[in-house]
Amino acid sequence: MIKLNGSFSIIRSVEHRIKLLVNIMGRRKAGFRKNHFFSHQRRNKDNGNAAPQEKEDRRPYNDIIRENEKFIQYYKTQNVCKPEEFDEFITALKSDLTSTFRITGSKGVAKKMLALVEGELIKECVQQEGDEKPPNMYPLPWYPNKLAWQLDITRKDIRRLESYYKLHNFLISETEHGTISRQETVSMIPPLVLDIQPHHKILDMCAAPGSKTAQLLEMLHQNEEVSIPSGYVIANDVDNKRCYMLVHQAKRLNSPCVAVINHDSAMLPNMYETLPDGSKQQIQFDRILCDVPCSGDGTLRKNPDIWMKWTPANALNLHGIQYRILRRAAELLTVGGRIVYSTCSINPVENEAVIHRMLLEANGALELVDVSNSLPGLKYSPGMEHWLVSSRNLEFYETIEEVDEKWNTTIRPQMFPPKEADKGKYHLNKCIRILPHQQNTGAFFVAVLKKVAPLTKKEKKNDAVMETDVVEEEVNDGSKKRDFDERLPQNQRKRRRKDVYREDPYVFFKDDEPVWTDIKNFYEISGDFDPQNLLTRCQEGKKKNIYLTSGAIRDLVVTNQDTIKFINTGVKAFVRCDNKNMKCAFRIANDGLESIYPYIGDCRKMTISNEDLKVLLANNDPKNAPAIVSLSQDIQDQVENLSPGSCVLIYSEKLKDNDQEIPMRIFISGWRGTNSLRCYTTQHSTVHLLRLLGGDISKYEISKFKKPDDEKPDEPATANVVEEEEK
């Protein structure tokens, strides 16, 4: 055992012992699970990582003392960075985090957004009057196509300083519209190294609030030629409330290829899919993200309250659940598939120790992958191959044999590093550890694992299967199909009966769905479209909204809805609108338009010019829709062939990229009235589109700092309407 400074290595007084006991008993009362793995319910809502926030700790961040002697001693002893860098490491951790965002959307839209960010945004929003040196704003070198940007302004300042209100408005409206994602720099890394392809079956095991799920979905939709990719993302979180944050994320991205589910991922039931011959087979995922719950000390810059409650015990308590989540992921992964394991913790017990334990148990079936080449320019430290395990009192141990008996329940043998002779076997140096001073970010840990062989059942020891044993389910070969009703272990079957499913049902269309004939005829939907992928959320009565899923998601929901708690799926494709002028009771919704557009007949499509679209956007109040005669002759000619009702407006532009031309196409749900034309857009989308088209957005550029009397906008100000949600 290595003893540090005496003040930490022993419990000094009887009073202290009593205090500790009372503390522990208090916690037990509240429920062990709640205080540990489920404590995210009380954590900062935007990352679910930080240590539990006690009531008495709630104070303004400025008042928080960013000191913790144990923390300093712990990481100094662990040698997380070179000794000469340690002060820089701590200084960086004590400073506030800067802001970052990613540009998303189709290639064309992203290109145009990038031009705005590089041009106007810097000039207008960042550089302030009289600023000699504007804040630095730069693209992250390792993120493809300059689509991720870091601003050396803190998120707090952007929110707080009046001079940045335009930047704040920009970030809010574009985030709500879905064209940018506000995401921490380091949090962008796991999806990048998962190497996603559009046909992949992807599982995001701990997904809420969903910034990485969003990134996974964007990557799934990378081939713009295909409106509905064959792959999908299953986004899971154990916390029911946080699942609805995932629903919000998924809604922004309008994908028919995502389902949100609500389970403890360490015990995620097997899921099944239907083969062409109608038989069922267990799903083996191609890619799995395990962004596990963690102590979150890598987020100290964003969540400084962690300074006050950090202790080595947090990591010891989390190691078990982190490992069990990773182990379940390894079971659900196909051979040849990839897992990314990530945490925003600096602690090797939550990082390398979990990976080492997994590699050891997998016995050669999993290998660490070196992904350094896919992140050019990223500064990081290689994974640690040696670390110490410390008690909550900062007694450090090299091996399990040294551990004092009193820590037997908290310090486990699997938390220790590989023995010197075995070091080379595991290549833990292939893990990536990002420290805050390396490029002014939060701290983060990423490991990429590849499954090279099926997991095998380990030998039983003393007639008892060890807790750590890995058992691969019988899967995938068709010959080993399991009785469908028996796929859950006993304990989960009981639990299922107790569960109350509050979600509305997912009612997929049948072949002869009565409303479908009208929709199909009115929009001249092509025969390639499978109406069975449409669903409603009500069994009976008038259908209000009709949602679309991909065929694979439909099969997943239908096949697994008895055992999987689906929280949400489907993108809104049609909305009821009982307008007597239209021969169909449903209008097209903007949300599903990108997916459904190729199937809609030309009879309901119109092309629209920049000028006409700007006029529609500036007047999209239904009572004030522009008269058709006030629009261009081209629009008037097209309208002649279009009966009143819902239609698609198509705006196209060709963007120059060196010698290449990149097409940008935007689809908007429109309404051809008897004498007028309008588009359906929310205020955020209106602002976004006007921005993209070079229109006037001055009436939306309202400073939230101005008192209502100073300025009376004729529409509510963007910044006042929606509060931002960041990760």
Ligand SMILES: C[S@@+](CC[C@H](N)C(=O)[O-])C[C@H]1O[C@@H](n2cnc3c(N)ncnc32)[C@H](O)[C@@H]1O
């Ligand atoms: C680090 S956060 C995930 C952040 C998310 N991946 C993102 O990028 O937005 C960890 C999440 O794990 C969830 N969680 C904790 N224990 C879990 C478990 N056993 N199974 C599934 N999710 C769990 C928490 O509710 C929390 O939302």
